[in-house]
Amino acid sequence: MKIIKNDTVKILSGKDKGKSGKVLKVFPKDGKILVENINIFKKHIRPKKQGEQGQIIDLSRPIYANKAAIICQSCGKAVKTGYRIEGKIKSRICKKCQAKI
Numbered sequence: 001m002k003i004i005k006n007d008t009v010k011i012l013s014g015k016d017k018g019k020s021g022k023v024l025k026v027f028p029k030d031g032k033i034l035v036e037n038i039n040i041f042k043k044h045i046r047p048k049k050q051g052e053q054g055q056i057i058d059l060s061r062p063i064y065a066n067k068a069a070i071i072c073q074s075c076g077k078a079v080k081t082g083y084r085i086e087g088k089i090k091s092r093i094c095k096k097c098q099a100k101i
């Protein structure tokens, strides 16, 4: 998977299409990523004690990584990434502006 933690990604499809957010977690086995404020669902929390109020909290659910594209910090666009190998160092680059991501 090309997307890694702390990348900023743009959502390409689904209900959050066009939105962007920071990657909080990656799940390489499932091909999924967890993105801040994306794929939110409401979770109802029951009161633990008597007299306490129940709560509704917003939680993000992981989405498939192929629904998101990395936003390049240099050109500011949702781009495809490639790799460049310099000696022993392999860096991820933006295919549009060739900047390191």
Ligand SMILES: [Zn+2]
Binding pocket: 072, 073, 074, 075, 076, 077, 079, 094, 095, 096, 097, 098, 099
């Ligand atoms: Zn770029």
